[in-house]
Amino acid sequence: MKMRIVSLLALASLLLAFAFISSAPAAPNKANTPAATAASTLPATTEATPAEPHPEIRDAIGALNRAKEHLEHAAHDFGGHRVDAIHAIDEAKHQLEICLKY
DSSP states (O other), rough: OOOHHHHHHHHHHHHHHHHHHHOOOOOOOOGGHHHHHHHHHOOTOOOOOOOOOHHHHHHHHHHHHHHHHHHTOOOOOGGGGHHHHHHHHHHHHHHHHHHHHH
């Protein structure tokens, strides 16, 4: 008898928990809002700027610039490898700039 009451209470609490979870409204996800909604909040006189076509490449160039600056101000030469790394960064930046042209 005691076991049956405990199991019924457990079942009732689970049902209430699932009912609450399913009835609670979800928070709006800003990443999933349509572009039209975002554009409708802008004033009519403001023109939308075109999206960056290659943001990952621009981010990579920025990261390479920061890495080069760190290497240029490093306290050690690292057995000549610092200079080689700086040259490799320059070459990688050159290749990424070529990529941006396509």
